Amino acid sequence: MSDLHRARPNKFRRDRAHREAHVSPPERLKVKDHYDVIVIGSGLAGLTSANCMAKQGRSVLLLEQHYILGGLAQWFKRSGGHIFDISLHGFPIGMKKTLRKYWSAELADNIHQVKSVRFINPQFDLDTTFTREDFTRILVENFQVDHDRVIAFYDHLAAMNYYDRDTRTTRDLFQEFFPGRTDVWRLLMEPITYANGSTLDEPAISYGIVFSNFMSKGVYIYHGGTDDMINKMEKILVENGVDIATKALVQKINIENGKVTGVTVNGRFVGCDCVISNAGIHPTIKRLAGPENFKPEFIAELDAVRPSSSSSQVYIGLKEGESIPFIGDLVFTSTHPTYDATALTDFKVSSMTFSVYYPEMRPEKNRYALVASINHLLKDWTSLSDEEYQKAKDEMIDLAVETLERHVPGIRSKIGYLEAATPRSVEFYTLSEMGTSFGTKFEGLKVSMELPQQIGGLFHAGSVGIIMSGWLGTANYAVIVSNQADKYLQSVKKS
Numbered sequence: 197m198s199d200l201h202r203a204r205p206n207k208f209r210r211d212r213a214h215r216e217a218h219v220s221p222p223e224r225l226k227v228k229d230h231y232d233v234i235v236i237g238s239g240l241a242g243l244t245s246a247n248c249m250a251k252q253g254r255s256v257l258l259l260e261q262h263y264i265l266g267g268l269a270q271w272f273k274r275s276g277g278h279i280f281d282i283s284l285h286g287f288p289i290g291m292k293k294t295l296r297k298y299w300s301a302e303l304a305d306n307i308h309q310v311k312s313v314r315f316i317n318p319q320f321d322l323d324t325t326f327t328r329e330d331f332t333r334i335l336v337e338n339f340q341v342d343h344d345r346v347i348a349f350y351d352h353l354a355a356m357n358y359y360d361r362d363t364r365t366t367r368d369l370f371q372e373f374f375p376g377r378t379d380v381w382r383l384l385m386e387p388i389t390y391a392n393g394s395t396l397d398e399p400a401i402s403y404g405i406v407f408s409n410f411m412s413k414g415v416y417i418y419h420g421g422t423d424d425m426i427n428k429m430e431k432i433l434v435e436n437g438v439d440i441a442t443k444a445l446v447q448k449i450n451i452e453n454g455k456v457t458g459v460t461v462n463g464r465f466v467g468c469d470c471v472i473s474n475a476g477i478h479p480t481i482k483r484l485a486g487p488e489n490f491k492p493e494f495i496a497e498l499d500a501v502r503p504s505s506s507s508s509q510v511y512i513g514l515k516e517g518e519s520i521p522f523i524g525d526l527v528f529t530s531t532h533p534t535y536d537a538t539a540l541t542d543f544k545v546s547s548m549t550f551s552v553y554y555p556e557m558r559p560e561k562n563r564y565a566l567v568a569s570i571n572h573l574l575k576d577w578t579s580l581s582d583e584e585y586q587k588a589k590d591e592m593i594d595l596a597v598e599t600l601e602r603h604v605p606g607i608r609s610k611i612g613y614l615e616a617a618t619p620r621s622v623e624f625y626t627l628s629e630m631g632t633s634f635g636t637k638f639e640g641l642k643v644s645m646e647l648p649q650q651i652g653g654l655f656h657a658g659s660v661g662i663i664m665s666g667w668l669g670t671a672n673y674a675v676i677v678s679n680q681a682d683k684y685l686q687s688v689k690k691s
Contacts, residue, residue, distance in 0.1 A: 200608070202593060203274075203615035205586045215261070215624055220443045222464035227441055230467040231257045232685055234459050235474060236446050236484070239267025239626075241657040241670035241677075242474030243429050244298060248678035249472070250436040254685065257468070258438055259461055261445040262625060266426040267474070268633060269667065270625070278513035278613045279558065280565055281422045281551075286310065286391070286526060287668045288409040289416055294671050303418075303428055310415045310525035313387070316603065317530040317547075319379045326387075327414040339380055349373045350411070356404035358663065366403040367396040382535035386528060390549050392666060393504035393571060393634040395537035402638045405663045415526065421558045449473070449484045449654065456653035459484075469688050470653040470681050474674075477501065477636060477644050478629040480656055490650050498643050504634035505541050506619035510548075510568040510596035515612035520564055520604050525552055529599055543576040543588075545595055568596040574619035574631035589616040635659025648680065653688070655681050 232254040235246045243265065246258040264270070270282040289309075296304035313326045322338060324330050328350065335341045352373070356362070364372075366385065374380040381396070388394055388406055418425050433440060441461075448460040449471055458467035473480040478498065481487065487495045514520070530547035532539045540547050553565040570592070580588060593614050600607050623631035641661025648655055657677040659670050 200597070200611055201613055202590070203613075205582075215627060216445065219445050219447075219462050222462050225441055225444060225462050225464055225466075227257055227439055227466060228255075230458075231255045231439070232468065233257070233470045233472060233681065234259060234466065234468040235472045236449075236459065236480075237261075237267060237474030237658070238265040238440075239474050239658065239670060240269055240667050241659070241674040242267065242472070243426075243433070244671045244674035245472045245474065245657050245678050245681075246438050247429070247433055247436060248298060248675055249681065250433065250438045252678075252682050254682070256438045257466065258433065258440045259444040259446055259459070260440070260442045261627060263442050264426070265430055265440070265442065266422065267626060268622075269422050269426060271422045271426075274513070274613055274615070276513070276612055277516060277561065277563060278565065279421065279423070279561065279563075280511045280513065280567060280615075281553070282509065282567075282617075286415040286417055287666055289413045290409060291416060291668045291671070294668060294675075298671070298675060299429060300432060303425060306419050306425070307416050308419050309413070310417055312522070312524040312526075313415060314524035314527045315383065315386070316527065317382070317386075318533050319382055323524065325414050326410065328411050331411060334383070335380065339377070339383070341374065341377070341380065345373060350408075353404040353408045353411075356401050356408075358401060358405070360401065362399070362401050364400040365397050366394070366400050369400040369403065370396070378534050386530075386535055386540075386547075387526075389535075389537055389540055390528065390569065390571065391634075393541075393632075394637075396535075399638045402661065402663050406669075409668070417525070417557075419557060424558075446475075446484060448486075449480075451485060451489050451651055451654075454489075454652055456651060468653075470655065470685055472655045472657055472674075472677060472681055474656075474658050475627070476503070476629040476632065476658065477640055477647075477656055477660055478503065479627065481647075485651060485654060494643075494646070494650055497639075501640040501643055502637040503628075503630045503632040504637055505571050506574050506622050506631040507633040508570045508572045508592060508619065509617045510570075510593050511613070511615045511617070512566040512568065512596065512600070512611055513613035514564040514607075514610050516563065518564065518610040518612070520607060520610070522554070523552060523604060526550070527552065527603070529603070541571045541573050543572070545570050545592060547571075548596060548599060550600065566600065568599070572619050574623060577618050577620050585618075585620075589618065592616050592618075636661060638663075648684065653681075653684060655684075 233249045235258045238260040250256045292307040450457045527550040532546040548568045551567045555562045619631035644656045644660045657674040
């Protein structure tokens, strides 16, 4: 498929070491000497934390090491009029309420339900709106599951609570309600694995909370594109008095006598009374704050926290004037015989999800784009030579096009641009631990929540614990953390 126009190989190895070695000089950092709050990182949790703190009257500095805001809520443009979101970010209807309450009605009004979520694999081929009603119909009619059993399953999930001492895994939960029905397990689990990297062996509570959120009224997306959303958020932040610095790499969180005193960014010290880190929980503690400032047992608990998997993407832009029929908004495809979380992250790809961007996503562009997403692990990509790396990316691009051609015959001739990203890309642009796209496994939430008990004024808001992952999870977690940070600042003022 060498005749298809695709991105040129990178001119240098894009990894964290390169990013950290190319820091802007401190004199380019146009910020004040002291703030009430410094927010590290501008993912959805960092942006929401900064906005919440500013609305509570705090002086806020938002620091982002990349040249644009957004974290993994990101986009990029290419010649020929192509624009790509990093991936289609689907979320529950609760995102509408969160945006309206903590951002603006304008942002909330751009949230729209997707029309179709498709599953195409050896066990079944079906189309759903991913609502409770439609999923119930499919389980009863297509999978012949007793209706009362389906309702009992939903009710059980809805009653689950994070603070319950439930030691069951998701596998145990499925076996209880749908014993031996691996086809049902696949329908229930595969989209969640794609969404946050979880497996059947995670705590059942994490599955219950995430699935219940999505299953209420379907999957929603932001119309206008990620660029529109982040640009509007940036405007709101500025209006609320937040100082924003991009290309600003935090090298250290400064701590004295068990309390935060500021951060070192691009070689310059900036003081503050409170830090909210939207960096990963591992780098927040290990690289920025320093393990020497924490109790040994807390560091041991951190070391037991498993990062979730990463992801690769193939970006496919159609030529101007070309179109495709409606094939669904999210299309989960797999050639693997059954659900297998290990196979989903295997270097040899057998499954990928297509996010399809129709012209109504960005009406002013009137273009079609697709993004193929594959769950991957960073370790499988770091050992490759430059030549091996480029070959692997090209093979992934070819597989994505071949897979699409099976479902949209003739699409190959309509493609105008192709590009691939890998876990190395994720690590380079976000500096996340092990290039994770989904934060941490379940145990990471406890460590994140207990951070302020270790260091006064140090808080963490980001994708942790599976239930606090994704756009909605991280935004809502940021609201919780911001309220805690505000109470801390009130106590500091009184003392």
